[in-house]
Amino acid sequence: MSKARSAIIGVGEVPTGRFPERSRWDIIYDTCMEAVCDAGLDKNDIEGVITVAPQAQPRLTAEISFGKIPEELGLKNCKDVCIGNAGGASTTNCLRMAEHWVTSGIAKAVLIPHVTVHTTIPLDEVIGFFATAGMDLQWEYPFGTTYNGMAAMMTQRYMYETGTTAEELASVVVALRAWAALDPNSMFFGKPLTIEKVLSSPMVSTPLHARECNVLADGGGAMVVTSAERAADITDTPVYKLGHGVRYVGAAPVLRHDDSMRESWRGAFKDAFEQAGVTKDDIDVFEFYGAYPMGQCVMLEAAGICELGDSGKFIMEGCTSPGGKVPCATIGDAVGRGHTGSGVSMANYIETARQIMGKAGERQVPDCRLALATASGGSGMNTTATVFGREIR
Amino acid sequence: MSEYSKPLPAVQPWSRPFWEGTRENRLLIQECKACGAKIFYPRKACPECWSAELGWSEACGRGKVYTFTVTLTGVEEKFAGDLPYVLAMIDLDEGIRMMGNVVECDPGDVEIGMEVEVVFERVTDEITLPKWRPFRG
Numbered sequence: 001m002s003k004a005r006s007a008i009i010g011v012g013e014v015p016t017g018r019f020p021e022r023s024r025w026d027i028i029y030d031t032c033m034e035a036v037c038d039a040g041l042d043k044n045d046i047e048g049v050i051t052v053a054p055q056a057q058p059r060l061t062a063e064i065s066f067g068k069i070p071e072e073l074g075l076k077n078c079k080d081v082c083i084g085n086a087g088g089a090s091t092t093n094c095l096r097m098a099e100h101w102v103t104s105g106i107a108k109a110v111l112i113p114h115v116t117v118h119t120t121i122p123l124d125e126v127i128g129f130f131a132t133a134g135m136d137l138q139w140e141y142p143f144g145t146t147y148n149g150m151a152a153m154m155t156q157r158y159m160y161e162t163g164t165t166a167e168e169l170a171s172v173v174v175a176l177r178a179w180a181a182l183d184p185n186s187m188f189f190g191k192p193l194t195i196e197k198v199l200s201s202p203m204v205s206t207p208l209h210a211r212e213c214n215v216l217a218d219g220g221g222a223m224v225v226t227s228a229e230r231a232a233d234i235t236d237t238p239v240y241k242l243g244h245g246v247r248y249v250g251a252a253p254v255l256r257h258d259d260s261m262r263e264s265w266r267g268a269f270k271d272a273f274e275q276a277g278v279t280k281d282d283i284d285v286f287e288f289y290g291a292y293p294m295g296q297c298v299m300l301e302a303a304g305i306c307e308l309g310d311s312g313k314f315i316m317e318g319c320t321s322p323g324g325k326v327p328c329a330t331i332g333d334a335v336g337r338g339h340t341g342s343g344v345s346m347a348n349y350i351e352t353a354r355q356i357m358g359k360a361g362e363r364q365v366p367d368c369r370l371a372l373a374t375a376s377g378g379s380g381m382n383t384t385a386t387v388f389g390r391e392i393r
Numbered sequence: 394m395s396e397y398s399k400p401l402p403a404v405q406p407w408s409r410p411f412w413e414g415t416r417e418n419r420l421l422i423q424e425c426k427a428c429g430a431k432i433f434y435p436r437k438a439c440p441e442c443w444s445a446e447l448g449w450s451e452a453c454g455r456g457k458v459y460t461f462t463v464t465l466t467g468v469e470e471k472f473a474g475d476l477p478y479v480l481a482m483i484d485l486d487e488g489i490r491m492m493g494n495v496v497e498c499d500p501g502d503v504e505i506g507m508e509v510e511v512v513f514e515r516v517t518d519e520i521t522l523p524k525w526r527p528f529r530g
């Protein structure tokens with residue numbers, strides 16, 4: 001049974017899309033100032049900054065690593081600064097480190113920012129980054145790996161093992177884009193899709209069509225974290241971190257044994273639910289970050305919501321879509337939101353917080369009291385699951 | 394041979410015998426002399442027992458496609474000339490799994506479970522990449 005130790009008390013975000021004219025620091029200002037104001041704090045209440053490492057932007061990463069954010073923003077009482085990099089799971093690690101800082105006397109409140117601008121990075125550099133992100137430089141990369149290709153191979157195997165059809169897989173994208181269409185911060189706001197449109201988009205890497213792959217985008221977000229003890233004094237809508245589970249899978253996809261992703265998700269969910277003192281049936285919204293359509297299927301099955309191989313049908317029936325009985329990924333995952341590198345998980349946690357705060361607009365799940373958020377890094381090197389809730393349990 | 398512009402494997406001292414093997418058209422698998430584990434990819438110490446007593450045995454060079462993808466677009470410029478190409482994970486008869494390319498066939502003919510055999514593609518004086526083609530016997 002959980003006794004929450006930390007809470008998210010404020011969030012800030014700029015829309016995800018293509019904004020080459022916006023500098024990265026411009027986005028950092030806007031998201032950080034919004035998050036601190038949303039928390040109802042003064043800038044000088046922020047005593048620590050833990051940044052989600054931007055991917056493929058080494059100069060910015062160095063600037064942030066070496067302490068520029070508190071200075072730039074004038075956070076006069078900041079005591080320490082750090083950057084967290086675990087690819088798509090970076091935000092998870094920043095949240096965990098923030099929990100330590102706010103409970104150990106280092107900081108009363110911690111700011112967690114992220115920014116990525118893909119559109120001003122030369123295309124070949126971006127493709128090169130993703131061709132090696134989570135691939136082995138000796139045993140995989142020389143054969144022409146791509147990020148899409150790695151997901152495609154996992155998807156191919158998943159379809160073979162479970163009998164999931166191309167239509168079912170496409171329907172995952174349809175469900176995700178239905179959520180994204182309701183999200184003004186999404187790249188695909190107001191742009192729902194049909195199965196036919198997914199399947200008629202060009203094949204990128206079999207069995208994945210273009211609309212089943214992610215579109216690289218620019219964006220940023222920020223969160224403010226404080227201790228569970230202080231949270232209710234600062235805000236009326238604290239988002240308590242109630243339980244957490246994580247499993248390491250492995251770096252090189254070729255080494256992962258047949259069931260490793262599923263087992264890892266099962267383990268992470270089990271720990272997170274047990275720590276929070278809840279079951280899957282208590283969860284009001286499942287904020288799954290799967291990066292590719294298959295990820296939603298694997299997580300639904302690992303969480304015990306669907307039997308192995310039944311998730312495609314479940315999604316195609318609309319069960320996870322807006323209005324469905326098991327709302328999943330209400331920003332539309334990376335495929336609906338637009339891919340901002342490690343920022344997808346930032347967007348996912350921000351959405352989780354919004355759902356609990358009751359600020360999710362048209363996507364709001366009615367009376368959302370408990371949410372599960374997931375993340376995964378690299379090409380699936382780990383699986384993380386976190387339960388958030390409206391009350392300390 | 395200096396024309397080859399695609400990425401070469403980032404060889405480590407302990408994996409050198411593997412790449413010396415492929416240069417002689419032999420596919421070598423690292424083995425632990427202490428616990429008997431077959432090791433892929435090659436390590437400095439056995440990932441099962443941390444023994445440094447490691448040796449090599451020659452694989453028969455046959456396997457089955459575990460999974461694959463036909464890559465059609467979205468690759469680095471240096472791979473663009475190869476499109477479409479098949480990226481695949483191969484389950485070797487010896488019980489290890491390697492990443493590679495399936496070559497010498499129509500990409501559309503590749504399927505999971507397909508039997509393949511190793512072929513060696515010399516790309517530089519130093520490096521020969523193991524690739525896979527449909528089993529011919």
Ligand SMILES: [Zn+2]
Nearest residue numbers: 425428439442
């Ligand atoms: Zn051993």
